Amino acid sequence: MSKLCPTPALADVAKLAGVSTATVSRYLNDPNRVVEATRQRELKAVDRLGYTPNFAARVMAVKRSWTIGAIIPTMENAIFARGLQAFQEELHQHGYTVLVSSSAYDPELEAEKIRTLVAHDADGVLPIGHDRDPKIYKDLARRDIPVMNAWSFMAYTQIASVGFDNRAAMAELANRAIRLGHQRIGVISDITTGNERARLRIEGIRDAARQNGLSLSNLTILDPPYQIENGAEAFSKLMSQGIRPKVILCGNDVLAVGALHRARDMGLKVPKDVSVTGFDDIELARVAAPALTTVHVPHREMGRRAAAALVDMLENRTPGASTRLATHIVERQSLGPPAST
Amino acid sequence: MSKLCPTPALADVAKLAGVSTATVSRYLNDPNRVVEATRQRELKAVDRLGYTPNFAARVMAVKRSWTIGAIIPTMENAIFARGLQAFQEELHQHGYTVLVSSSAYDPELEAEKIRTLVAHDADGVLPIGHDRDPKIYKDLARRDIPVMNAWSFMAYTQIASVGFDNRAAMAELANRAIRLGHQRIGVISDITTGNERARLRIEGIRDAARQNGLSLSNLTILDPPYQIENGAEAFSKLMSQGIRPKVILCGNDVLAVGALHRARDMGLKVPKDVSVTGFDDIELARVAAPALTTVHVPHREMGRRAAAALVDMLENRTPGASTRLATHIVERQSLGPPAST
DNA sequence: TTGTAAGCGTTATCAG
DNA sequence: CTGATAACGCTTACAA
Numbered sequence: 001m002s003k004l005c006p007t008p009a010l011a012d013v014a015k016l017a018g019v020s021t022a023t024v025s026r027y028l029n030d031p032n033r034v035v036e037a038t039r040q041r042e043l044k045a046v047d048r049l050g051y052t053p054n055f056a057a058r059v060m061a062v063k064r065s066w067t068i069g070a071i072i073p074t075m076e077n078a079i080f081a082r083g084l085q086a087f088q089e090e091l092h093q094h095g096y097t098v099l100v101s102s103s104a105y106d107p108e109l110e111a112e113k114i115r116t117l118v119a120h121d122a123d124g125v126l127p128i129g130h131d132r133d134p135k136i137y138k139d140l141a142r143r144d145i146p147v148m149n150a151w152s153f154m155a156y157t158q159i160a161s162v163g164f165d166n167r168a169a170m171a172e173l174a175n176r177a178i179r180l181g182h183q184r185i186g187v188i189s190d191i192t193t194g195n196e197r198a199r200l201r202i203e204g205i206r207d208a209a210r211q212n213g214l215s216l217s218n219l220t221i222l223d224p225p226y227q228i229e230n231g232a233e234a235f236s237k238l239m240s241q242g243i244r245p246k247v248i249l250c251g252n253d254v255l256a257v258g259a260l261h262r263a264r265d266m267g268l269k270v271p272k273d274v275s276v277t278g279f280d281d282i283e284l285a286r287v288a289a290p291a292l293t294t295v296h297v298p299h300r301e302m303g304r305r306a307a308a309a310l311v312d313m314l315e316n317r318t319p320g321a322s323t324r325l326a327t328h329i330v331e332r333q334s335l336g337p338p339a340s341t
Numbered sequence: 342m343s344k345l346c347p348t349p350a351l352a353d354v355a356k357l358a359g360v361s362t363a364t365v366s367r368y369l370n371d372p373n374r375v376v377e378a379t380r381q382r383e384l385k386a387v388d389r390l391g392y393t394p395n396f397a398a399r400v401m402a403v404k405r406s407w408t409i410g411a412i413i414p415t416m417e418n419a420i421f422a423r424g425l426q427a428f429q430e431e432l433h434q435h436g437y438t439v440l441v442s443s444s445a446y447d448p449e450l451e452a453e454k455i456r457t458l459v460a461h462d463a464d465g466v467l468p469i470g471h472d473r474d475p476k477i478y479k480d481l482a483r484r485d486i487p488v489m490n491a492w493s494f495m496a497y498t499q500i501a502s503v504g505f506d507n508r509a510a511m512a513e514l515a516n517r518a519i520r521l522g523h524q525r526i527g528v529i530s531d532i533t534t535g536n537e538r539a540r541l542r543i544e545g546i547r548d549a550a551r552q553n554g555l556s557l558s559n560l561t562i563l564d565p566p567y568q569i570e571n572g573a574e575a576f577s578k579l580m581s582q583g584i585r586p587k588v589i590l591c592g593n594d595v596l597a598v599g600a601l602h603r604a605r606d607m608g609l610k611v612p613k614d615v616s617v618t619g620f621d622d623i624e625l626a627r628v629a630a631p632a633l634t635t636v637h638v639p640h641r642e643m644g645r646r647a648a649a650a651l652v653d654m655l656e657n658r659t660p661g662a663s664t665r666l667a668t669h670i671v672e673r674q675s676l677g678p679p680a681s682t
Numbered sequence: 683t684t685g686t687a688a689g690c691g692t693t694a695t696c697a698g
Numbered sequence: 699c700t701g702a703t704a705a706c707g708c709t710t711a712c713a714a
Binding site: 360361362374375376398400401403404 | 700707
């Protein structure tokens with residue numbers, strides 16, 4: 001009878017092996033805790049029944065799910081995908097499973113997903129970026145669930161983070177453009193609502209402008225959603241202004257490639273007629289024509305570090321340290337001095 | 342005391358509201374099943390405590406997790422990401438949460454991930470492609486867990502699938518190349534182990550060759566992992582053969598873009614000196630230079646359909662229907678007739 | 683080394 | 699409409 005049972009339980013194994021459930025449980029969690037003789041019997045019973053432990057039951061008993069929840073804005077973005085893959089691989093090494101949900105850049109949805117993850121007993125949580133309703137952090141803290149923020153390094157917060165300084169990185173790039181002689185700057189930012197990373201990058205551009213004594217009125221900023229198409233459209237808009245900007249700083253490589261593409265369609269040479277820069281340094285940046293000058297971000301490294309930090313918080317109940325990763329500008333061919341018109 | 346409890350349970354709410362746990366449970370699942378008076382008290386108690394239902398406990402009680410597990414080869418592939426996003430959105434509408442794991446194209450790992458998902462009480466499973474140890478399907482069937490295969494339509498199997506005919510689609514493209522006058526064909530396939538999609542596409546090319554009376558010795562096949570770089574390397578290899586192929590059929594757009602890039606580096610004009618085709622039609626294909634002639638696959642549609650079908654199997658205990666989606670060739674600029682040398 | 687039995691947080695059945 | 703109470707499958711003292 002137990003042999004045909006669709007979902008055998010520990011009790012079925014115990015019965016078949018002629019031992020108690022406690023013994024089977026011990027065998028499953030650490031074979032050395034039972035003697036050879038019983039070990040054999042259990043082993044046989046287990047695979048004759050095709051037994052698989054029930055996760056929910058185990059979670060209830062030990063109050064630990066070995067599950068980490070990650071909430072990303074969208075899966076359709078190579079940088080999150082890549083970082084997450086590394087995050088996942090590292091965690092897998094330590095026996096954790098990662099549950100991924102996406103928020104579609106919507107704070108409400110994000111909050112809901114986080115609640116769902118918590119309800120699913122996630123042992124830890126990895127949201128992207130830092131900005132969100134403080135209530136969320138409070139609730140997580142009360143439940144004693146470790147949180148690690150990624151993709152944005154924040155020095156002065158309670159929440160541990162592993163990321164980079166979006167603002168400084170973009171400022172560096174903007175500075176370079178300005179020193180090259182650019183005055184009028186077009187910006188195609190990533191969507192900014194509920195996305196401090198995009199906002200910080202814009203701030204970085206403003207910082208650079210101020211430092212170089214450029215009036216902020218030289219900046220025109222657009223922020224379409226992450227899509228090649230949108231980068232192209234935004235480029236057109238920027239180019240239809242009275243005075244065309246000679247450089248377009250983009251919030252990410254995808255948008256930048258769209259801009260590059262549209263420039264070509266409009267018969268504009270890059271960087272002779274107009275310069276375009278990206279951010280992230282995904283593969284796309286290298287194969288674009290011309291190759292994109294961009295900011296390199298160590299996505300995989302970030303994912304790995306986030307995972308390691310989370311494991312540390314989990315295993316040692318440490319408060320969680322923040323790590324700031326370095327980024328650097330990758331000079332390729334899309335940024336040059338403005339042509340003197 | 343219950344007020345400071347880090348993880349309030351139903352019992353805490355019940356106590357605070359002065360009712361039984363059964364009543365609170367009813368209230369939570371359908372507010373109409375309790376009278377107004379108690380409803381108010383519960384409401385207050387719930388948010389004073391910041392109560393959130395415990396998922397594992399609920400799963401144990403109802404034997405239903407409202408969770409679907411998806412196992413994809415890798416997250417770092419735009420096509421899976423996109424399809425999955427749609428899959429997830431559709432499922433979310435119906436109240437399901439999707440758990441994503443990746444197998445890194447490794448059958449062993451994949452089996453493990455599926456087991457993990459089952460242990461996590463997934464109500465349904467979505468693996469990519471059809472080929473895997475029959476034991477896995479048998480086990481899933483015994484446990485009565487609906488399975489839906491995606492990305493590959495299989496007419497004659499027990500397992501429901503939603504996908505397209507990889508073989509026919511690629512055959513059509515190869516046919517077109519051959520009719521254009523191509524004889525020697527280089528193939529840069531996606532990795533083929535544990536990946537029948539890639540194998541079927543290669544078969545499609547062979548079919549086309551046979552149909553046109555071309556000896557299979559005209560084909561040279563390489564199958565590096567999914568990466569732009571690898572496409573470039575493979576291209577170099579194909580070009581260092583005695584007789585250079587005049588057309589390179591790639592298993593996906595990413596590999597094709599790598600090939601395109603390397604062609605440019607080698608000073609070869611596409612399609613004048615050599616033609617290159619892709620498969621998938623991701624955004625990248627449109628912005629590549631020259632724009633890639635490729636096979637369009639409705640990824641989002643596929644994700645959505647897979648989700649809908651799974652929901653149907655789940656809610657109505659139907660056996661699960663298979664759906665074959667149409668693909669079509671998108672002619673852009675990378676495929677042309679061979680230059681007469 | 684092994685067994686007994688309590689408990690984890692819900693839901694569901696069955697009375698009231 | 700509401701309250702007891704028995705599952706659900708596993709772990710873990712505590713005993714033997």
